[in-house]
Amino acid sequence: MSEIGVGLLGLGSVGSGVIDLLFENQSKIVSRLGAPLSVTRVCVRDMAKKRTVPLKGVEITDDPMAVIRDPSVKIVCELIGGTKEAKTLVIEALKAGKHVVTANKALLAEHAEEIFGTAKKHGVDVYYEGAVAGGIPIIRTLREGLAADRIESIHGIVNGTSNFILSLMADGQSSFAEALASAQKSGFAEADPSLDIGGGDAAHKLSILVTLAFGVHIPPHKIHREGIQTIGSTDFKFAERFGFAIKPLAIAKEHGKHGIEARVHPTLVPKHWLLASVPDAKNALYVRSFALGSSMYYGAGAGGMPTAMAVISDLIEVARNITSKSEGRLPARSFQDIKSATIYPDENVTSRFYCRLSLRDKPGVLGKITNILGEYSVSIAQLIQEDRTPQETAGEFASVIVLTHATKVLQFKKAMADIENLEDCLTKPVVLRVVQ
Amino acid sequence: MSEIGVGLLGLGSVGSGVIDLLFENQSKIVSRLGAPLSVTRVCVRDMAKKRTVPLKGVEITDDPMAVIRDPSVKIVCELIGGTKEAKTLVIEALKAGKHVVTANKALLAEHAEEIFGTAKKHGVDVYYEGAVAGGIPIIRTLREGLAADRIESIHGIVNGTSNFILSLMADGQSSFAEALASAQKSGFAEADPSLDIGGGDAAHKLSILVTLAFGVHIPPHKIHREGIQTIGSTDFKFAERFGFAIKPLAIAKEHGKHGIEARVHPTLVPKHWLLASVPDAKNALYVRSFALGSSMYYGAGAGGMPTAMAVISDLIEVARNITSKSEGRLPARSFQDIKSATIYPDENVTSRFYCRLSLRDKPGVLGKITNILGEYSVSIAQLIQEDRTPQETAGEFASVIVLTHATKVLQFKKAMADIENLEDCLTKPVVLRVVQ
Numbered sequence A, B: 001m002s003e004i005g006v007g008l009l010g011l012g013s014v015g016s017g018v019i020d021l022l023f024e025n026q027s028k029i030v031s032r033l034g035a036p037l038s039v040t041r042v043c044v045r046d047m048a049k050k051r052t053v054p055l056k057g058v059e060i061t062d063d064p065m066a067v068i069r070d071p072s073v074k075i076v077c078e079l080i081g082g083t084k085e086a087k088t089l090v091i092e093a094l095k096a097g098k099h100v101v102t103a104n105k106a107l108l109a110e111h112a113e114e115i116f117g118t119a120k121k122h123g124v125d126v127y128y129e130g131a132v133a134g135g136i137p138i139i140r141t142l143r144e145g146l147a148a149d150r151i152e153s154i155h156g157i158v159n160g161t162s163n164f165i166l167s168l169m170a171d172g173q174s175s176f177a178e179a180l181a182s183a184q185k186s187g188f189a190e191a192d193p194s195l196d197i198g199g200g201d202a203a204h205k206l207s208i209l210v211t212l213a214f215g216v217h218i219p220p221h222k223i224h225r226e227g228i229q230t231i232g233s234t235d236f237k238f239a240e241r242f243g244f245a246i247k248p249l250a251i252a253k254e255h256g257k258h259g260i261e262a263r264v265h266p267t268l269v270p271k272h273w274l275l276a277s278v279p280d281a282k283n284a285l286y287v288r289s290f291a292l293g294s295s296m297y298y299g300a301g302a303g304g305m306p307t308a309m310a311v312i313s314d315l316i317e318v319a320r321n322i323t324s325k326s327e328g329r330l331p332a333r334s335f336q337d338i339k340s341a342t343i344y345p346d347e348n349v350t351s352r353f354y355c356r357l358s359l360r361d362k363p364g365v366l367g368k369i370t371n372i373l374g375e376y377s378v379s380i381a382q383l384i385q386e387d388r389t390p391q392e393t394a395g396e397f398a399s400v401i402v403l404t405h406a407t408k409v410l411q412f413k414k415a416m417a418d419i420e421n422l423e424d425c426l427t428k429p430v431v432l433r434v435v436q
Helices: A013-024 A026-033 A064-069 A085-095 A105-121 A138-145 A160-170 A176-185 A200-214 A233-242 A304-323 A365-375 A390-395 A409-421 B013-024 B026-033 B064-069 B085-095 B105-121 B138-145 B160-170 B176-185 B200-214 B233-242 B304-323 B365-375 B390-395 B409-421
Strands: A004-009 A037-043 A059-061 A073-078 A099-102 A151-157 A244-254 A260-270 A282-289 A293-300 A350-360 A380-385 A397-404 A430-434 B004-009 B037-043 B059-061 B073-078 B099-102 B151-157 B244-254 B260-270 B282-289 B293-300 B350-360 B380-385 B397-404 B430-434
Touching: A004 A013, A004 A064, A004 A304, A013 A026, A013 A037, A013 A304, A026 A037, A026 A304, A037 A064, A037 A304, A059 A064, A064 A073, A064 A085, A073 A085, A073 A304, A085 A099, A085 A105, A099 A105, A099 A304, A105 A200, A138 A200, A138 B138, A138 B304, A151 A200, A160 A176, A160 A233, A160 A244, A160 A282, A200 A244, A200 A260, A233 A244, A233 A350, A233 A380, A233 A397, A233 A430, A304 B138, A350 A365, A350 A409, A365 A380, A365 A397, A365 A409, A390 A397, B004 B013, B004 B064, B004 B304, B013 B026, B013 B037, B013 B304, B026 B037, B026 B304, B037 B064, B037 B304, B064 B073, B064 B085, B073 B085, B073 B304, B085 B099, B085 B105, B099 B105, B099 B304, B105 B200, B138 B200, B151 B200, B160 B176, B160 B233, B160 B244, B160 B282, B200 B244, B200 B260, B233 B244, B233 B350, B233 B380, B233 B397, B233 B430, B350 B365, B350 B409, B365 B380, B365 B397, B365 B409, B390 B397
Parallel strands: A004 A037, A004 A073, A037 A059, A073 A099, A260 A430, B004 B037, B004 B073, B037 B059, B073 B099, B260 B430
Antiparallel strands: A151 A244, A151 A282, A244 A260, A282 A293, A293 B293, A350 A397, A350 A430, A380 A397, B151 B244, B151 B282, B244 B260, B282 B293, B350 B397, B350 B430, B380 B397
């Protein structure tokens, strides 16, 4: 069987990992696939840069179209990231009759329709296992393993940086700023970490997961999101006392004809839930479905090697389609002709809430708070006020922590607005939702 | 596209689930597959039995060969269990050019070579997602998701009944006998539960997993196994005190040219491990591999609906091969021409050990124990002896619990044999391994 050529666009950590892993596992892959699978051409930005990966037999160029047009290249692997140049090149590759493997979540979340439409028109495949939680074969699982099941909800830890930061803070040793600095030092967080800690990255991934799970599309910017930057070390202490961990979740639920609920925010998770034990920068996806009940998939969220592995599993899949002459065998149903989702309004969502208030420490203030909550039918499950810490004494405030019973988001928001308007409420309350 | 007919052998809870789920999700399946997928003929043992599933358009027979020979049947689904009749029928179906989907772990663990050899000869597919951990798409994940990775070890909770029993005992409310009775009442455990609690069922599954993960075969009877029946409620208390849960694990590790280590036994698992939090009758598989690092897959272990769902994901896969004319596209590499594994001898395994001794409560006995352990270079990490309970006082014995550092199984066994021979050692010690 003749060699199947792969062209890489980009040779960063993922691209280098792809070359390394393909090279190391060539004999295993040949025995599984019946044909060699090799990188034949690579496009890099900087031709002069020294590379440590084995590049024997690989032609290097800085012209991406040279990779796309190379007749030896049957599969184009897009690893440059971003949504502009990447989109142009992916579309060009598809038009040139090349199959595409990508790990670019933003590209898929924003341009899925055009990409999969073009692929269908030209009878080629697009695979993207590396786009969400590189180290967990979740795309394949949702697409094939749960193919005939009816998914009810997904709860995911899909941003490794946020999980890393919250895990460090939970240990009680680091403030948010210290944990962020540590994440940046470890190479998890970008120089500009706003997409990670603000929930934007998770929203991109959730958009892709929603399409796979429910067959409809929610653009990332319409997904309700809250960042992790308001959480203080003290919140972990109180969450723990109530029996919860704090984890950065991406949540989606189906409400039948009322649409899809999708949101990204730090969340109180009961300690006995598996998601509460997902450590460090790891990712996990907890799925509830009609036939399977609950299932969970856990692993590395990102990193060169795990993502490279996901890319290679796609390359093998596409190569198998080529060798068995069944290109286009997997109908790209999930992304083609997908309808826009009816979005279940966040204000209608029902949730328990955790909130930490900094209040002036004088008689009557707590009464005002409980009155306002009562006014909006927000029922208190637990409330903690303790002797003031030295810091609180110095600032002449007291912390009051409230855990509510389930209430509508809208009601809770109204109550919080009123509380925030009180002269005795000294800072913006820290509000976190409780998973259910 | 014309209908793809499925023939069922067996209409128990899994078979009924398959019919139910196919019926309910027909339109979704048609849109994913491009063709209807329907059960056209079913073989049952008892024609007179009343059925509650929708059987419109389905022909019922008590002759399995009538299903296999039916020209409308393209895929035969074997759901009768056992290894005798099931094997004959599967081979007959393959010879008749029918694809086979099965959830029969014993059949595959014992006759994989003949089955996959026959399939290859006749150019048809055999899929078996339901055979191990029905509610977790682990076969697909190991076969495709981790296709090019190098798996280093697997740690699985693959027997739901054992996990259910140990989870109940861990709650401190039930003895082993009570927990077993409860499992039988809930329908988890068979009337003869020995295959579950003795580790035989897990050994069958581990045999299949070893072949998928490492590409070699270990017959189930060569897998070292220990049952869960010797564990007492008190062991959970002491394990907890050392920071461990007790979970029924199936473990396999690669030792390069020294072979594969494979064993099934109840195991002390650190509390912070995800496997320690897998509750009730749930299953989970924790995988360590070169590129992905650690990953875990969690879900329902068995049950009609989860297994039916796994069977349907296979049916869709095979149907997709049929519609894209790529039958045999997935080389059954993992099970064909597989070599027997070199088995890494259990006595060479290194492990920490937990043991609970019932000793005569008199001076000098503890000294004898520690001397024997020292003689065999077994180093003690922690030791607990407490004031005697009323029960211990009545029996004139004291419990001594020892947690060792890592030691060779052989050394530890020799030490235990000497200790057991002591006149002051009143009952067979309870010995558990610690995971690492």
